[in-house]
Amino acid sequence: MRTLLILGAGTAGTMAANHLRKVLGDDWSITVVDRDTDHHYQPGYLFVPFWMEPGRVVRDRRPLLAEGVTFVEGRVALVHPERSEVELADGTGMTYDWLIIASGTRPDPTMVEGMAEALARREDVHDFYTLEGATALRERLRTFEAGRLLVHVSEMPIKCPVAPLEFAFLVEDHYRRRGLRHMVDITFVTPLDGAFTKPVAAGELGGLLKDRSIRLAADFAVERVDGEAGTLVAYDGRELRFDLLVTVPPNVGQQFVVDSGLGNDAGFVPVDKHTLRSVEHERIFVLGDASDIPTSKAGSVAHFATESFIDNFLAAVEDRPLPNSFDGHANCFVESGRGQAMLLDFNYDTEPLQGAYPLPAVGPMRLLRPSRVNHLGKLAFEQIYWRMLLPGHRLPVPAEMSMAGKRRPKE
Structure with missing residues (x-):
């Protein structure tokens, strides 16, 4: 055996x-x-x-x-x-x-000075990368109605690198629907030099942040969190004040x-x-x-x-040559609020591009464009996950990324 x-x-x-x-x-x-x-x-x-x-x-x-x-x-x-x-x-x-x-x-919040202690208090510093953190944040958002809100990424890599952006868009929509958007100043804080790691997606996502009046604080390498003073401090001396910090600790x-x-x-x-x-x-x-x-x-x-x-x-x-070469294929929905989502499809060598997915021209999902269909696709994935993915049923989507339906930007 x-x-x-x-x-x-x-x-x-x-x-x-x-x-x-x-x-x-x-x-x-x-x-x-x-x-x-x-x-x-x-x-x-x-x-x-x-x-x-x-x-x-x-x-x-x-x-x-x-x-x-x-x-x-x-x-x-x-x-x-x-x-x-x-x-x-x-x-x-x-x-x-x-x-x-x-x-x-x-x-691991212990890797940033002051972060673990601030998160433990569950007052003005929260996370959503654990179920306990997301549940506590749920209660805080119900009472937070005005002030400076920071959505912060400590460093890369992290699980689902688009999730902090999604949270920024969703929390903006949350306050817009409550009629409180003008009372809440939102800033997306990232160690990257833009909204995302690749230029085309960074441009589109950065543009969406701007459209939603969400500030972008880029190249922010966090040194410490001061929960008592309500400040996020970078190694270069920059300080961002907050009334509510939603942070993603180092992974x-x-x-x-x-x-x-x-x-x-x-x-x-x-x-x-x-x-x-x-x-x-x-x-x-x-x-x-x-x-x-x-x-x-x-x-x-x-x-x-x-x-x-x-x-x-x-x-x-069986001591045979390995037949498959994984290409780094990733496929990520990005909730953008307003009942819409974007879709990114990329691999080791190809950055996220615009186009249609999974079928060229037909789609029905749009790449790097907010749409209702993409949002419904993200919601539907919950049942696909439990009923098809985990049991080991192969989905009608190839494991290898295809360039079909994608458009490279003009030089």
């Missing part, structure tokens, strides 16, 4: 387990380990402060795994690749023939990755960006946010990368 061990039962880990259970024979055992039994639909965190009920984003992990997949509840302490063993916090040892690390990323890999010596300085595992195989340990693959691949840490990347990975894993266990 050969053993596959998967660390993490989030999007990538659950998808991988369910896909592989269909194609691996009875001579394989598949075990998934996670610290608890709650699976969170993380895109829902964005909506919890505004309208989504917090309980709607959580389901039991265990029924989401295919029959024949074993789930173990436990916290991973160390990985010992030299002896193909994983050690849990309670001292349990688990051996494997092949290992998939799909442990994701986590916000890092899991502690066991660091403690096991498997990660880089941020705790992400170095892999071949096309095969997702560890550069140091040939029997370890890394899926989802846990790797260091140079693309968005987003659910769509976990989806496309995992689909590309399946055939590679089957080849690897």
Whole structure:
């Protein structure tokens, strides 16, 4: 009996387990380990402060795994690749023939002076990258009616890099609908030199910020948060005052990755960006946010990368050349308020461009343009996620990015 061990039962880990259970024979055992039994639909965190009920984003992990997949509840302490063993916090040892690390990323506010303390008070400093944070922010937005509101990104990479922008657009729309927009000054604060990392998207998203009268504070490398004084301080001396700060703390890999010596300085595992195989340990693959691949840490990347990975894993266990090369495909809806959303589609080599998706000319979704159809697509994805993506059904969208329907800007 050969053993596959998967660390993490989030999007990538659950998808991988369910896909592989269909194609691996009875001579394989598949075990998934996670610290608890709650699976969170993380895109829902964005909506919890505004309208989504917090309980709607959580389901039991265990029924989401295919029959024949074993789930173990436990916290991973160390990985010992030299002896193909994983050690849990309670001292349990688990051996494997092949290992998939799909442990994701986590916000770590202790990396910014004053941030953890300010967040703990849940008064004028909040986050929405945890369910607890999003729920507390929901209550704060109900009472906050005037003042300076900062939407802040500490550093990159973060899970779903467009989510802070989405929050800025949604909170602007929130106050517009309440008739309080003129009372709330909103600034989007980012360490990037613009609204996004790539020029075309940065221009479009920056233009939308301007249209919504949302200020942009770029190149802001945060040094500390002073919750008592209500200031956000940058290393270059700039200070931004706030009455409400909605911040995204630095995102890092899991502690066991660091403690096991498997990660880089941020705790992400170095892999071949096309095969997702560890550069140091040939029997370890890394899926989802846990790797260091140079693309968005987003659910769509976990989806496309995992689909590309399946055939590679089957080849690897048979010592054959890996057939698929993941291109870094990412596909992200960007809520823009007013019941509309934008759509970004890009990969390692191609930045987000304008056009139609998934069919050229027909669409029906528009790239880098706000539309009602895009918004409805984002809302519909919740059910697609639970009913199709996690169970391992292939969606009618290719894992590899296509240039069909995209328009490059004129020089």
